[in-house]
Amino acid sequence: MSQSTASPKSSHPRWLRLTHWLNALAVLVMVTSGWRIYNASPIYEFSFPTSITLGGWLGGALQWHFAAMWFLAINGLIYLAFNLFSGRLKRRFFPVSPRGVLHDLWAALRGKLGHADLSHYNQVQRVAYLFVMVDITLLVLSGLVLWKSVQFPLLRELLFGYEGARRVHFFAMALLVAFVAVHLLMVALVPKTLWAMIVGRKEQV
């Protein structure tokens, strides 16, 4: 790796970029195989188009889902541990307040929110990234109930029983997909953030 990645200018350390992309891959596999599993017995009045699902049939989708779940969970734990113990979580994501979020959201909508310093997250980013950490945690926990409802009784009761956990799992997925959609839109609007997530620093001007 070049020295610039390790320099203080690096806004996205190597561990962050690695866990980010592994997480993106795990989420892609989990969501698309999950849609196939959902289709086997839809909770609501619709199914996902087969062409955008992974696995080909229920058994195949389950194999993908139950393999990728380990990568999602372990990679997520590594990310959280690095974030917590490096002090990055506190530094980058806090403080965050409803007022600050509204202020930055308003500024963003008027196109007046700067992205000069990529190591600084505005409050909308902070709340969005904190949200997605909580949401994936909820997906893992509700997934644990669906997988092993008898072995995790406390978790099962907290998530409204087996049938309740199915719905929690579904809505947490829907929110994650919504996050990804907005996230990708933002990256398209500010492409240098993609570069930062790949090489670790902002584009040389």
Add this chain to the structure above:
Amino acid sequence: MKKRIQVPGLDEASILADARKILAPQIEDRSRRLFLLRGLTLGGVAMLSGCNITDNESVETALSSMSRFNDRVQGWLFNPNAMAPTYPESMITRPFPFNAFYGIDEAPTVEEEGYRLEVTGLVADKRSWRLEELRAMAQTEQITRHICVEGWSAIGRWGGVRFSDFLKRIGADTDAKYVGFKCADDYYTSIDMATALHAQTLLTLTYDGAVLPRQYGFPMKLRMPTKLGYKNPKHIQAIFVSNTYSGGFWEDQGYNWFGGS
């Protein structure tokens, strides 16, 4: 494939039936290939997982070994003292859904008169059982949730002999790894010994207070609220205790073997 002896005078229907039997596994195999192919068309997945797009075998092998790994994790997570929740009678799902790899009209009809439950493998007493003898044993009942691998669930009321009582009665080697089942509908499956000995694992003879009806598995099914639906065999004809892995109807096609809740 089975070796077949040509018998003159076979009628068309039986030839067709035989052909289907022989072809079915191959068709199944092709659809499995197809699922992998479809899976791999999803952009990036194949590339980033380090597998060649055309190299389906390695993906299949990787997924299978993850499934075996998940079997071990589930065996380790399984707590023999953890009970599946039980429910009041008012919560029973009515009508309880029929589910099999065939339609309800094709459910096998087994006559009680000639029926004998065959017991083989690592057991002291290999004699066959009549239903009456099983009914004479201590009976127990439970109202539990049946969870299908497809995701849906339904609450039902099953009664019968605690399977651990039965295993003790036949002098089964409870240190053996597996208990296997062969069924009248050509279904087969096998389970781990820990689950076989679980207090809620029932050799089910009744449903909702009446003799187990044909559509729910007459003459008996093994009911395990700690496992998914496909692990609960119906129309059981033979039980065997073994240390050799014998898979199952769906398990051999890719469903997880342990299949526990």
